[in-house]
Amino acid sequence: MEITINDAAKKISQNKNIAIAPHVNPDGDGLGSTLGLYHALVKSGHNVKIFVDDDIPNAFRFLPGWENFIRPEEQVDGIDLLIVLDAEPERIGRVTEVIKAPILNLDHHRSNTKTANFLYLAPERAATGEIIYLLLDNMQIELDTNIAICLYTAIATDCGFFKYSNTSSFTMQTAAKMLDYGVEPNRISEALEQKKFTDVKILPAVIDTLTLYNDGKIAIISVTKDIKENCDSTADFVEYARIIEGVDVAIVVKYSDDKVTRISMRSKYTDVASIAEKLGGGGHIRAAGCTINDDLVNARKCILAVVEAEMAAK
Ligand code: 5GP
Ligand code: MN
Ligand code: MN
Numbered sequence: 116m117e118i119t120i121n122d123a124a125k126k127i128s129q130n131k132n133i134a135i136a137p138h139v140n141p142d143g144d145g146l147g148s149t150l151g152l153y154h155a156l157v158k159s160g161h162n163v164k165i166f167v168d169d170d171i172p173n174a175f176r177f178l179p180g181w182e183n184f185i186r187p188e189e190q191v192d193g194i195d196l197l198i199v200l201d202a203e204p205e206r207i208g209r210v211t212e213v214i215k216a217p218i219l220n221l222d223h224h225r226s227n228t229k230t231a232n233f234l235y236l237a238p239e240r241a242a243t244g245e246i247i248y249l250l251l252d253n254m255q256i257e258l259d260t261n262i263a264i265c266l267y268t269a270i271a272t273d274c275g276f277f278k279y280s281n282t283s284s285f286t287m288q289t290a291a292k293m294l295d296y297g298v299e300p301n302r303i304s305e306a307l308e309q310k311k312f313t314d315v316k317i318l319p320a321v322i323d324t325l326t327l328y329n330d331g332k333i334a335i336i337s338v339t340k341d342i343k344e345n346c347d348s349t350a351d352f353v354e355y356a357r358i359i360e361g362v363d364v365a366i367v368v369k370y371s372d373d374k375v376t377r378i379s380m381r382s383k384y385t386d387v388a389s390i391a392e393k394l395g396g397g398g399h400i401r402a403a404g405c406t407i408n409d410d411l412v413n414a415r416k417c418i419l420a421v422v423e424a425e426m427a428a429k
Contacts (some may be wrong), residue, residue: 116233120246123235124253126219127156130195136166136210138202140377142350143175143272143307145201148221148243150180151265152198155247155256164191168208172348177306178268179261187213201243203228221246226388226397241281244269248289263296268303276304280401314346321352329423331361337415338369357381364422368415376407376414380422390425394418 118126127133135152137145149165156163167184175181187209194216204211204218205228211218220231223240240246244266251258258266270290274282277290294300324337334356338349349369356365364387367379378396380387380403387403396405407414 138206144269147265147269241286242273260297263293267293334362340370
């Protein structure tokens, strides 16, 4: 059932024991909005547990409270409300198996499957972090430095540090407010930009896989098993494809295991959310992803064919 942000605020206020979870393959928005809400609810007297069915990437281990994330393993009793952030309940892995409670879903993905008991969906928001800001404002919970660091990170990472087309006046104004609570943007950028020596040294191998197709409108990079095993983070590789002049759709095809390949897409014109949805994934018009159950070579051929067909149809 779709509800208003006011109803979402009421639901949270009425429940004492709360669990919060972002999507698997967690990013700055998922982790930042979960931790921002966590700090705020703890402060207002709730019992709060945070879950993520994945590793926390090293880059985000500066976020206050990240060490409180629990990996869902055994049944968790006594939870009144499970809040799912930045994705639908199908994308939080085993959390829904270990916690049996009504689900409140706060999200900004147009592709949200709308399966939660209660859903506040705001596709016009650049990040779930913006939704959490509005929610806390509604609940009259005063921000503090920890909350502000988390929400700034959530917002800034999802709009590419105010570069992407989802950046609105509200996005910048909300981020600006976080500075009034003590956020130092340079320190957050520095923490996120840090790279391991190995991750820079691996770049020639990554760039070697970069190829243009469709008169230079499609760029694909492969992250092979070897590349993946020899670096810490692959998150930024898509940028090297995205920034090439004339490229509309930038794709990273990443080894997951011998029969599973992850796809990441960014675009200037083509709706990549629809392409991802056709393959069982989702996301935004300009940034989306999916999983293909095949090896890297076949998955690369498959995604190229699907994107080419989509572009030809337009
Ligand atoms: P990324 O390429 O950074 O992993 O993801 C880009 C956007 O697409 C993010 O908003 C992410 O949440 C969404 N996304 C990526 N993969 C999937 C997927 O498999 N399913 C769904 N529903 N969304 C995805
Ligand atoms: Mn996300
Ligand atoms: Mn997001």
